[in-house]
Amino acid sequence: MSAPQTARALAWARRREAAGRAWRQFRTDRGGLVGLAGLVLFALLAVAAPLFTDPADLDVTKTTGRPLQGPGGDYLLGTDETGRSVLLLVLGGARISLTVGLAAAVLTMLIGTVVGLLAGHFGGWVSAVLMRFTDFFLVLPSLVLAIALSSVLDRGLVTIVFAIGLTSWPSAARLVRAQTLAVEARPYIERARALGGGHTHLITKHVLPSTLPLVFADTTLQVASAIVAESTLSFLGLGDPTQVTWGSMLRNALNSGAVSAGAWWYVIPPGIGIVLVVLAFTLCGRALETVLNPRLRTSGGR
Structure with missing residues (x-):
């Protein structure tokens, strides 16, 4: 085996060892395990939903149920104002909401990581320009800016992802810049420059x-924020009208008078879905922060 191959194999062995230590530390956090179990459950439901969901069951022209029918019989969670199954709507909404939340969080961290790395590594006028640009977006109300972008651009899931990602990256950029400055001060960086x-x-x-590792931990927290933002935009009527999301379900329930009619089965399931998914991502994110930040472990966590 050549020297480069040996070095590469050694590097991968160290990464596997570090991943094993991180997982053992993660397992000691009960909140993190609960959050991880919740995320796995929601992911399985979202992925498996198309397998036992007929698109015709969500077609308002082919529904057979009565409007706002209570839970029972063929409709475990009742029906909406058009007679569609609320259970099928919740499962379909989970897939869309999770997809949009993950995509928006990835876009957020991608922009924030690039800006933070460049600002922290080059410093000087590059850092000054990038940080002033970051501060400009940081002081703007992100939700208001996302609403403005969603109103101007064509309505759709891509627009929602773009609006959330473009307005949520400044905090990630500052976090990555701080970590970059800490890494740049380490001796092996000076040796690499000297070589x-x-x-x-x-x-x-x-x-x-x-x-x-810090970016990955922060991404889990960004997903929770992105799901809340997507639900808010959909509730305000700025989402994709052709897709069912938890936010659009709440909007339709409000517009159809389900709240005043006492149709709790139409309002509570999507609301609980949003709360549980956000809580699961938050628990996982906090646990990952404790694993990846030794200072939090020595101080007993947050």
Whole structure:
């Protein structure tokens, strides 16, 4: 085996060992395990929903149920104002809401990571310009800006993802910049520079791998915020009118008079779905922060 292959194998062995230690530490956090179990359950329901859901059952022209029919019989969670099964709507909404939340969180962390890495690594006028640009977006109300973008652009899931991602990245950028500055101060970075390592080598081989665990932990928290933002935009009527989400279900329940009619089965399931998914992502994010930040472990967590 050649030297590069040996070094690569050693690096992967160390990564597997570090991942094993992180998982053992994660298992000691009961809240994190509960959150992880909840996320796995929701993910399975979202992925398996198309397997036992006939698209015709969600077609308002082919429904056979009575409007706002209570739970029971063929409709375990009752029906909506058009006679569609609320259970099928909740399952379909879970898939869309999770997809939009994950995509928006990935876009948020992608923009924030790039801006934070460049600002922390290059410093000087590059950092000054990027941080002033970040501060500009940071002081703007993110929800108001997302509403404005969703109103101007064509309505759809891609627009929702773009609006949330473009308005939520500043906090991630500041977090990554702070971590980058901490990594840049370590001795092995100075040795890499002295050996002729360029900017690309330093960022991709040293700085980025050291910041990725923190980025991953923050992404789980960003997903929770993105799901709340998507539900809010859909509730305000700025989502995709052709897709069923938990936010659009709450909007339709309000507009159809389900609240005043006492049709609790139409309002409570999507609301509980939002709360449970956000709570699960938050518990996982907090547990990951404790695992990846030794100072939180020594201080007993948050």
